[in-house]
Amino acid sequence: MSETSTETTPPAAPSQGMTWGRRLIFIAPTLVFLVLIGFFLKQLGENPAELPSVLIDRPVPEFALDPLPGRGMPLRSDDLKGEVSLVNIFGSWCVACQVEHPYLMKLQASGYVPIHGIDWREKDPMDGLRWLQRYGDPYTRVGLDPDSRIAIAFGVTGAPETFVVDKQGVIRYKHIGPLTPEVFEKTLKPLIEELRK
Amino acid sequence: MSLSRCRSLLVAAGLALSLGLALPAAAVQPDEMLADPVLENRARDISKQLRCVVCQNENIDESNAELARDMRLLVRDRLVQGDSDGAILDYMVDRYGDYVLLEPPFKASTYALWFGPVIFVLLAALAGWAFYRNRAAAGPVAAAAGPAAGAGKPAELTAEERQRLEALLRDADRG
Numbered sequence: 119m120s121e122t123s124t125e126t127t128p129p130a131a132p133s134q135g136m137t138w139g140r141r142l143i144f145i146a147p148t149l150v151f152l153v154l155i156g157f158f159l160k161q162l163g164e165n166p167a168e169l170p171s172v173l174i175d176r177p178v179p180e181f182a183l184d185p186l187p188g189r190g191m192p193l194r195s196d197d198l199k200g201e202v203s204l205v206n207i208f209g210s211w212c213v214a215c216q217v218e219h220p221y222l223m224k225l226q227a228s229g230y231v232p233i234h235g236i237d238w239r240e241k242d243p244m245d246g247l248r249w250l251q252r253y254g255d256p257y258t259r260v261g262l263d264p265d266s267r268i269a270i271a272f273g274v275t276g277a278p279e280t281f282v283v284d285k286q287g288v289i290r291y292k293h294i295g296p297l298t299p300e301v302f303e304k305t306l307k308p309l310i311e312e313l314r315k
Numbered sequence: 316m317s318l319s320r321c322r323s324l325l326v327a328a329g330l331a332l333s334l335g336l337a338l339p340a341a342a343v344q345p346d347e348m349l350a351d352p353v354l355e356n357r358a359r360d361i362s363k364q365l366r367c368v369v370c371q372n373e374n375i376d377e378s379n380a381e382l383a384r385d386m387r388l389l390v391r392d393r394l395v396q397g398d399s400d401g402a403i404l405d406y407m408v409d410r411y412g413d414y415v416l417l418e419p420p421f422k423a424s425t426y427a428l429w430f431g432p433v434i435f436v437l438l439a440a441l442a443g444w445a446f447y448r449n450r451a452a453a454g455p456v457a458a459a460a461g462p463a464a465g466a467g468k469p470a471e472l473t474a475e476e477r478q479r480l481e482a483l484l485r486d487a488d489r490g
Contacts, residue, residue, distance in 0.1 A: 172412040173410065239381060265388065266382060270382075270410060
């Protein structure tokens, strides 16, 4: 019979002679194990790619991006002041952006909130324009960010990403991945309502 | 030597060579490099401390991801503009959080990370010491028989137990 099994059979060996310090040796690892299990369970549902943005509640970075060729309406940080708006990072090369695109079109048609676009990492500025001509253009303003300077300033890790910017030009929320009706109705819309007050 | 044997030898040699040469390769392209070797060295040094946020377990110096390339270029641009190494790292941390640093910074929120392993080793050593000290104090026989038997020799068998033991031994002999 091993030492540990004698400790776990209370009728044969009552806690007589077993001090609290000794008991702790067996209880502590169990507690540590349970705490770790808790942490891991919490992590299980999370996508490691979804970093919490450190930019929440901070003003948008200063920038002035060029427009798409011939489209006009370039995007500068000052354009994000005055009303609550969405800033969407996209690119013609980005497959997931095509997934959310029909919903952005619907959102734009509803006129609920202006959507501005940052056209990220186009090899040719015409690519972004052609993409919008083909799938529709849901954006109010669009700025070109060919070398990721502004994407990095926004802490972007991939496209698409959508930021909620308040009237003062402060970033309030960041959604990673395609924008879906569920995400918009459950998270973004209530936040926008709140920010408009 | 047959042709197939010759070929398999060549394949083996090729494999051995490629494995031997498989060192972590820098992804820095010649067109990215700075003309000034001092600045370029600093750029490489900074890049090795920054995580490629798309790939997660690679630094941007080794990553072939496009965003990693753009980050390398940004690092070099800022160096040319005269930024210090610390200022460049701060700029990245400002945007991506501590996560962007491959080595977590030493501060209050990361103490558990830095001291954790040391504390766990100490706890394990303490537990082990207490365990063996207790066992030594109780004596080898008592430890084997359990605390209920008390210290000293194992309990004598009763007459009934002795009979059962003998019966069992007989059965074993026969069967």
